[in-house]
Amino acid sequence: MFLFLAGVRLMEDRVVAVKVVNFTKRFGNFTAVNGLNLEIYDREIFGFLGPNGSGKTTTLLTIATVYKPTSGDIFVYGHSVTREDYEVRKLVGLAFQDPKALWVDKVQELLEWHARVVGFSRGEAKKVVREVLETLDLWEHRNKYFYQLSGGTRKKLELAKVLIQRPRLAILDEPTAQVDVPTKHKLWNIIKELRDQGSTVIIATNDMFEAEKVCERVGIIYKGRLVAVDTVSGLKDRIPKGDVIEIVIEGDGRKDKAIESLMDLGRVEYQGNTLRIYVEKGEEKALLAADILRSAGIKVKSIMVKEPTLDDVFMYFTGARLVEES
Amino acid sequence: MASSILVIASRDLKRFWSYKFWLAGQVVMNVADIVIFGLLFNNMVNRSLIPDYIKFVTPGILSLALFISSFSIGREVGVELRREVTDYLLSLPVSRLELVLGRFVGGAFRGLIYQSGFLVLAMLLVGQPSPAAWLVIAYTSILLSLAMSGLSIALSTVTRDFNLQATIRSVVYYMLFFFSNIFYPTQVVSMRFGPLAPFVAYSPLSIATTLYRWGFGYLRDVDVVSNMLLLGVWTIVLLILSSVIYLRNLTRRG
Known part of the structure; x- marks a missing residue:
């Protein structure tokens, strides 16, 4: 049952989409994330708020099974990232902080291949890619090589991959960094639509305005530790x-x-x-x-x-x- | 599973055609190998060892063409690793095995398609293979392309240092290329390389070249079954080792 209160959707009976249990990740002697415990609910937009190097990306990449936990575990809709990584990947779509492609890749080809990998037939892939390119105002860039794209367009290309996939869990790592303000507002609306259509969304950001504008709950992460989790208004209320x-x-x-x-x-x-x-x-x-x-x-x-x-x-x-x- | 592997492979195949100038250079080089070496060496080499150098070298160029094109995939895999594009591949909804096999098959496709033109040339210059010989040729090409693709991918992930990576790949490339029977007959290899001769005779490129020479009718006295088995063993060993190395290095940071 949902209650709508001051623009924040509160849920009484909540399905846990992501459960993080004592998650620690070390790279050599450096501890990127230390003993993280967290629950993210189905169909919510959850924000990880923290400065660069705080452990946001490491956490997101581990949820997406790119990294493995050093200790602890993460469950995505009940599937362990350590033991059922393939099952987890079927549920997750990830937009990287730094867009991932080679200079030889062209926008439309890159996305059509992505659509094929995530399960669309050749014909469906062409159709869905066109729709997403038009939604993100990328259609005119479809035949450009990756190296010809601006930073903001590359970020939109990352988001396009997730929109094609419409995953159960969408992970967006700083999705509007390097993007101009009007486009930011458009992307925020698209992210909300993604949630409305059934996806749980996790956003990493160091943009406070973005966190306030888009996220239903926010986790503040600092130096690898989660220091607070609540709705934006709840966090503000916790200042005595x-x-x-x-x-x-x-x-x-x-x-x-x-x-x-x-x-x-x-x-x-x-x-x-x-x-x-x-x-x-x-x-x-x-x-x-x-x-x-x-x-x-x-x-x-x-x-x-x-x-x-x-x-x-x-x-x-x-x-x-x-x-x-x- | 098969469709995921083919989709992964299609990406590497499509990229192959993006390197138009590199491809043009390779084709010119391989054709020049046949024409220049064939015309010049034909009158220089001992005719009791090599009666017709063009017919001798052309099946070798088949191995070489397949090797160069399959091996080319390693360059991109190395760049992907340095630019962390591999993180994207690791996040896709495919199993790790599908990912690894898809890359190997992608490299193999490059080799098979690139080689096909040279197969036609070999038919014109050397002779028409029998249907049974075509099966042996197909077997040889599929296995050698898979083995070389896997080897190249594994070598390219050993280090993220671009210079070291290029050096390792070049050393292995030239070792395989020169220490083979592509340009020299096995008898000469035995005379010149001494204790190293068995390594040359049993290298995957030499075995494949021997099978191609048999397939196109240049050689008659070849133990085809043993050579096929040996190539099979090479391929299995290289693919298992390459899979382990590629996956280990791909997920090393994680």
């Missing part, structure tokens, strides 16, 4: 003090002393000339904060009370800023 006062200051004055005083209001983060204070009843505390700074001889350029963003959430759970880490 629900408002963020953002103050841009000018001049130093008695800055350290002022910040010390602000800590009485709530947790304070300081970057460059911007202060963020995590508080309750932000409007009341903002005035107080401004008075404290003024009395310390610090000029306030701007002051704003806002709801926490996913970046604030990321900061809260990891102590690092996603934008800077990426």
